[in-house]
Amino acid sequence: MHTTKYIGIDIGGTKIHMGVVQNGAIVQEKRFETAATAPQEQILAELAYNLEELIDDEVAGIGIGTPGLVDEQQGIVYNVQNIPSWQQVPLKQYLSSRFRQPVYLANDANAFAVGEKMYGQGQPFAHLIGLVIGTGVGAGLIFNNDLYAGVLSSAGEFGCVPYLDKTVEDYCSGKFFSQQTGRSGAEWYALAQQGNPAALEVLTEYGRHLGNAIKIMLFTVAPQAILLGGSVSKCFAYFRGGLEESLREFPFKHVVERLVIAPSTIENAAVLGAAALCHLKQDLLSPSQSVPSL
Template identity: 45%
Template sequence: MKASNLVLGLDIGGTKISSGMIRDGKVLERKESRTPASLPQEDILDAISSQIESYTSFGFKSIGIGIPGLVDPGEGVVYNLANIPSFQKVNLKAYLEKKFNVPVAINNDANCFALGEYKFGPAHEHRHVVGITLGTGIGTGIIANGHLYTGRLCGAGEWGAVPYLDQTFEDYCSSKFFKREYKQSAKKLSVKAEQGDQEALDIFKEYGSHLGQLIYRLLLAYAPEAIVIGGSIRKAYPFFRKGLQETIGQFPYKPISENLKIYVSQLEDSAILGAISLVEENQFLVSSENTVDKSTSLA
């Protein structure tokens, strides 16, 4: 599987490190290992390096990485990883480039999800896309004019922290909602909903209304052409679709809401695909910055 432009992609999370390379839009040589999240920084760096080293025989030429938390894509510094306490300010790019002697691109994991879906899913037909991951928490990635919009330190799109009702959107749009309000997991409620349990169906409709309120605000903020829903809760979409659509139906600007496409992710490795795509995306961003610098320079 050797190729002159082969990219290795990693999705680093609080519980696992997933990785792979791509051919014909599919992730191959996929591997997964446990993240030693509670250990010191050196142990986590060793775990990441060990996973990368297992691919050296393939001759990859660059590495793309998605990781939760704040990221400086230019410098490759990772900040404030809530699920990995020892990763509070780590120059991951410099460390890996020195160790493996290849370029490394790093970005937030939710951004990688959105980019992977945009590059390899049906959302590629659109120019303005928002990806939402629904699981233990929620993450949001923004595609504007066909490219990632990340803001400073990849902090754009942190909608989970936005106040909503008595708490935040994360409290109502992630698995926290089901556990807090109904003392059950989304997975168990999904099984009950499949069996026609009316209480479970009502709970998911309520959940859909909350998620619809989030999307309502995303429409106001970004006016996307498409929304892509990912994460483990996406599998229950048939049960919360009605509540979501009823809420979006209240949006005042009908040419935007009535033409909105909502996709449920069918890609199992969106974040890895997005991490791989970071290398090409970073080349575009650097090229754009150089063009801007030249056009705005004084004669």
């Protein structure tokens, strides 16, 4: 267990959540709205302003999960769709020079996957996917107990894969409900909880599409487990049937039989995972550890 304090930051298009993490728990936190349409400099200034309240002499690093493409070595974030001014942001340089702390960046889905591997149901698995299904679709990949990010943290972007007339994201995120039914996933979820037949069928149909997306993941990376995060994962009990219906069509039966699919059971996995990036990266840089792992 790591007793050192780290700060984990989860940057989203609507809110930013940051917390001081010690011994796998958030001991202090802040949440505030993202000024998504503001200039880059203003968003950075607001991030630093709020971070100042959490920084003290015991903090040993800052880990950040952010949407967009991420150059982890240089600490640059590119092309954040929900924050238009963030096209090329030297986030690591800005925060490390401001706070004199080591700063580590990862794609937000990667941070979620690390959080699940370190603190959640992912601990027993060497190969797993942290699949975030909310306003979009993102995936973090853990191979051989280590995070695999690929070039600019772009590995695992299954949401961009062409599917039917659009992409996987259009059918496997919250977009499915608004685009295909004209109602939000939250509305259908509330109706499903009341036993509404139409809602139950809509969520079953969503599950079939998600099952088809998972088949793509099984063909390409064959994980032992897929752990679900994001707002849509809360509906798991209602789309599970459709998902399993799709997976019954997968040709490698023994792979499906061994696969664990479950919604996340830990709160704030993205913040915990962002903080875990600090000791993960520091362990990788340590000459005393010849085989780095999460």
